[in-house]
Amino acid sequence: MRLLVPVPGVFITRREFIEKSLSTLVSVSFLEMLITRNLLAGSIKEKTDHWAIQLNEMCRDLKTQAIRPSVWQTRIEALLGTVEQADLVKFIDFDKLTRAFQYPDLGVNTKYVTFPKIAGLPDDVQFVKKIFGMKQDRAIIPHGHKNMVSAHYVLFGEFDLKHYDKLGEDDTHLIITPTVDTVVKPGSVSSISDEKNNVHWFKARSEIVFPFDMLIFNVDPSFGKSYDIDNIDPYEAEEIRPNVWRAPKLDVDTALKKYGKETQH
Ligand SMILES: [Fe+2]
Known part of the structure; x- marks a missing residue:
């Protein structure tokens, strides 16, 4: 037919x-x-590009002292809270970055991150970008900061996260009070500055863990030093007032030996 x-x-x-x-x-x-x-794919790219541009603008506002460090922390944590973990993994090409990654026996290893070219995002972004990788029971050892800020987005794995506010210091000790004690998972965000949650301590709970860090140094050029870090010994801290502790400062080697690897399981 x-x-x-x-x-x-x-x-x-x-x-x-x-x-x-x-x-x-x-x-x-x-x-x-x-x-x-x-x-x-287009909408994911648009969303991620938009996020990266906003991030850079916030960091530029901090560098030009248009906003205070604690305001930067509130804004960046809110912004990072809108980013999907899977989108960020693709955006920074996490698979390529972690190919043949060397996990140290104590503490962490890091790799610099490069963002892809994006219209509206300058090549010389206002912040340093790194991933930190470590194995279970290793730690980003407890430490406080001077003249820098950083924000941390958990890409993979779970951490025990502790933060302290720094209330003061002398040559040998930091005076601290606990502010955060929690477990963080992929997508969780935290940050530090001289104003808020200055001291942090990440302990890896999972087999492999990776936070993605954005750091800005020399927040206040009049400080006289780009940045400084004090490793501390919370286990030896003495409670000098209710919930206020005087924690000894430690050199890097001693701190890594004591806190770089702790079996918790
Ligand atoms: Fe830090």
Whole structure:
């Protein structure tokens, strides 16, 4: 049997007609899938690009002292809270970064992160970007900071996270009070500055863990030093007032030996 199709002078069989129609349907749905996928990829890219530009603007505002460090912390934590872990992993090319990653026996190893080229994002962004990787029971040892800020987004794994506010110091001790004691997971965000949650301490609970860090040094150029870090010994801290502790400062080697690897399980 032959069917007349709406093209003058062209005749095809019913079977040819059905096959052609099915093939067209398949092509249309394949095309729709491709369009949807591209739109989705486009929207993820747009979202991630937008996030990176906003991040850089916040960091520029801090560097020009248009906002205080504690305001930067509130804003950056809110912004990072909107970023999907899977999007960030793709954006920084995490797989490539962690290929042949060397995990130290004590403490952490780091790798610098490069953002892809984005319209509106200058090449000389206002912050340093790094991933920190470590194995279970290793730690970013307890330490306080001077003249710098940093924000931390958990990419993989779980950490025990402790923060302290720094209330004062002398040559040998920091005076601290606990502010955060929690477990953080992928997508969790934290930050430090001279004003808030100055001291932090991450202990890896999972087999492998990775936070992504954004750091700005020399927040106040009049400070006279780009930044400084004091490792401390919370286990030897003495409570001098209710919930206020005087913790000894430690040199890096001693601190790493004591806190770089602690078995918790
Ligand atoms: Fe730190």
